[in-house]
Amino acid sequence: MSHQMFRVVLAALAAGVVLGHGPALAADAAKGKAAFMKYGCWQCHGIEGQGSAITSAGKVLAPDPMPLETFVAFVRSTDRAMPPYSEKVLPNEDLADMHAYLSAIPKPKDYKSIPLLRQ
Amino acid sequence: MSRKISSTKDSGPKVDRRKFLTGVAVAGAAGAMTPQAANATVAAGAATARVPSALPPTAWTVAAETGTPQKDLARIGGVAGSDFMVDVIKTLDIKYLPSNCASSFRGIHESLINYGNNKMPEFLTCTHEESGVGMGHGYFKVTGKPLMTLCHGTVGLQHASMAIYNAWCDRVPVIVVGGNDLDAAHRPPGVPTVHSAQDINALVRDFTKWDDTPVSLQHFAQSMVRAYKISMTPPYGPVAISLDAGLQQEPVKHHNGEKLYIPKYTPTSAPQGDTNAVREAARLLAGAERPVIVVDRAARTENGVRLLVQLAEALQARVVDMGARMNFPKNHHLSAGIAVVNNADVIIGMELTDFWAVVNSFIDNGDHGIGINQTKIKPETKLISINSVDLNTKANYQDFQRFQAVDVAMAADAETTLPSLIEAVKSAIQNDRKAAIAKRGEAAKKAHTEVRERTRQAAALAWDASPISTARMSMEIWGHIKDLDWSLVAQTGNVSNWPHRLWPMEKHHHWLGHSGGYGVGYGIAAAVGAALANRDLGRFSVNIQGDGDLMYAPGVMWTAAKHKIPLLTVMHNNRGYHQELMHVQRLSSFRNRVASLGGDIGPIGTSIMNPDIEYHKLAESMGWWAKGPITDPEKLGPAIREAVAVVKSGQPALLNVWTQPR
Numbered sequence: 001m002s003h004q005m006f007r008v009v010l011a012a013l014a015a016g017v018v019l020g021h022g023p024a025l026a027a028d029a030a031k032g033k034a035a036f037m038k039y040g041c042w043q044c045h046g047i048e049g050q051g052s053a054i055t056s057a058g059k060v061l062a063p064d065p066m067p068l069e070t071f072v073a074f075v076r077s078t079d080r081a082m083p084p085y086s087e088k089v090l091p092n093e094d095l096a097d098m099h100a101y102l103s104a105i106p107k108p109k110d111y112k113s114i115p116l117l118r119q
Numbered sequence: 120m121s122r123k124i125s126s127t128k129d130s131g132p133k134v135d136r137r138k139f140l141t142g143v144a145v146a147g148a149a150g151a152m153t154p155q156a157a158n159a160t161v162a163a164g165a166a167t168a169r170v171p172s173a174l175p176p177t178a179w180t181v182a183a184e185t186g187t188p189q190k191d192l193a194r195i196g197g198v199a200g201s202d203f204m205v206d207v208i209k210t211l212d213i214k215y216l217p218s219n220c221a222s223s224f225r226g227i228h229e230s231l232i233n234y235g236n237n238k239m240p241e242f243l244t245c246t247h248e249e250s251g252v253g254m255g256h257g258y259f260k261v262t263g264k265p266l267m268t269l270c271h272g273t274v275g276l277q278h279a280s281m282a283i284y285n286a287w288c289d290r291v292p293v294i295v296v297g298g299n300d301l302d303a304a305h306r307p308p309g310v311p312t313v314h315s316a317q318d319i320n321a322l323v324r325d326f327t328k329w330d331d332t333p334v335s336l337q338h339f340a341q342s343m344v345r346a347y348k349i350s351m352t353p354p355y356g357p358v359a360i361s362l363d364a365g366l367q368q369e370p371v372k373h374h375n376g377e378k379l380y381i382p383k384y385t386p387t388s389a390p391q392g393d394t395n396a397v398r399e400a401a402r403l404l405a406g407a408e409r410p411v412i413v414v415d416r417a418a419r420t421e422n423g424v425r426l427l428v429q430l431a432e433a434l435q436a437r438v439v440d441m442g443a444r445m446n447f448p449k450n451h452h453l454s455a456g457i458a459v460v461n462n463a464d465v466i467i468g469m470e471l472t473d474f475w476a477v478v479n480s481f482i483d484n485g486d487h488g489i490g491i492n493q494t495k496i497k498p499e500t501k502l503i504s505i506n507s508v509d510l511n512t513k514a515n516y517q518d519f520q521r522f523q524a525v526d527v528a529m530a531a532d533a534e535t536t537l538p539s540l541i542e543a544v545k546s547a548i549q550n551d552r553k554a555a556i557a558k559r560g561e562a563a564k565k566a567h568t569e570v571r572e573r574t575r576q577a578a579a580l581a582w583d584a585s586p587i588s589t590a591r592m593s594m595e596i597w598g599h600i601k602d603l604d605w606s607l608v609a610q611t612g613n614v615s616n617w618p619h620r621l622w623p624m625e626k627h628h629h630w631l632g633h634s635g636g637y638g639v640g641y642g643i644a645a646a647v648g649a650a651l652a653n654r655d656l657g658r659f660s661v662n663i664q665g666d667g668d669l670m671y672a673p674g675v676m677w678t679a680a681k682h683k684i685p686l687l688t689v690m691h692n693n694r695g696y697h698q699e700l701m702h703v704q705r706l707s708s709f710r711n712r713v714a715s716l717g718g719d720i721g722p723i724g725t726s727i728m729n730p731d732i733e734y735h736k737l738a739e740s741m742g743w744w745a746k747g748p749i750t751d752p753e754k755l756g757p758a759i760r761e762a763v764a765v766v767k768s769g770q771p772a773l774l775n776v777w778t779q780p781r
Contacts (some may be wrong), residue, residue, distance in 0.1 A: 044781075050581035050779070053615045054781060055615075055780075083704070085708055104270075114579055
């Protein structure tokens, strides 16, 4: 957990810096999951950000999400297969929380260690 | 209702309405009839048919000619017209008749079960007309043989119409026979009249290959054989016959001593590509640096799969299977994803639903109104098409998709054209190209292995998630069916294509394709129909079932239990109409609004929750073994094991699994 906490703090710092909020608020992974659901990110990306060959064009959000700055920039400016979310509908704090949530998702096992996938 | 009802005000001249319909003089003395309806002669022509085209007598005919004549049907004064109809149907080798009963076809219904002994075809009780057609749809894709379904001409056909549209778009033959009472002056008033129409087939004419309204028994015999023949000539498709209630119920009559006959059915051979076009296609493919084969409904049979492998191997060309059928083995090194078209210099598309979408991309980015349309291929890329559907395009419904210009177009059946194309390709390959072709194969092998690894690693993501990931669910199913002769009969509600990406599909029956028209409600009905076919072949059927799809006409589950059709149904229950859920979210974002969820997880009007539907209980109530809801991935494997054992014992089983959205 300490590793995750560390990442959450980093994310929060990034949020503060990038989004110009002054002192960074601690981003919250639990709130981030709720926001990920509320704004419909789960619909195309899967609840754990695992993605789908179809609905997220194979893009995977977690584990190891892109840096917060890039993440935010993408969500605001996407104009292709993903609909954009403006700051009006999706506040920066929620995005930082979501990023914290995605950062907290553990790495998957090596597929070779999963018998059903090894065969 | 009695036909004797007549208006007190207008008794009118008492003309036998069938005389009007058939335009024949009534000759049929009741006593002259044999039980083999009206001494029907099975022949190829009219009464004067040339002898060589006559069929040998069927067991029925022999029995009728040598056995003791059955007593006539006393009240109607002769042999029922619908008995003759049954004789006709029996020559067409139709095994089942999944139908929802209706008064407008009571005549033929009675004949089928009593006169025809409920065999060839066997009546299967359905609770919705959509289920009857859907079962026929699934059944055909396993056996290559059509089923017939009866439906009430107006309201029943209206129920059936969505499923007929699916069959049309999926190029599947189903013989739809709709009861209808044409005689406005004499049919029973009230409900039977409101359930009649001048032309019931008008409702489905835009998406059937052919239809007819026979007005005499002889006309029926011709129509039925013609309908079967048309539906079974590639491109296959549904056909409709409007069956007059009076014609079914009134006795067989002879026209000036003419005997009724049953025309012989001879299959029509499928259209083959023109020799010059085949040669030109072969020249382009043989000379290509990066040829790509794209297939959708190219393999109609197992032999189609073998032929595609031969063509691909001769060229060492990558094959993209769009998945309307199992065309090409997924574990073959030449099997590839759609991205390979981007670099192709020659693309041959076979029986593609949408050639435009193979070589172009469309991005629905709402606020531009029309979305982003971009070509994926180079301007100099040559395109070849073999598509039998070019022979059968109608105007109204837009299943023909966007127009795509190509360089060589063959209005021909791909599977039938493949042998000559393979030969032409082999002889067009110059010796100096052989090394390059072999090298292409080596590169494909490497790429195939890499994709396989990447796909498996992607499947490991969210492996332990709850709700259960679609990759995990797919692999848990696979773990329990892999040693059986299995068939994935339907898959509704998108599971990110995991079975196609992870299961080593290689046989034609390993995957039957989708609905064709994307009319929701196809899945469970087609699955039951396909499982019926697989039951008779000793195969194990598995269905991945979307929740939204199930709720259109779930009654077909009861049909499966009643008729002992073993089928493993694993639900992809993401608790919503997920496609629509994403659409509303997309629009909300484009319009700069937060989507209102109304207490659900998806936008108002798209979730199926609060309360959650207990699909396992629904299935149980209709005689299935069922379990759920399963939300813990660790519990899924053991539940599938139990369900597989139930299915192997001959029963249907359902697992209600709560899944990730896609």
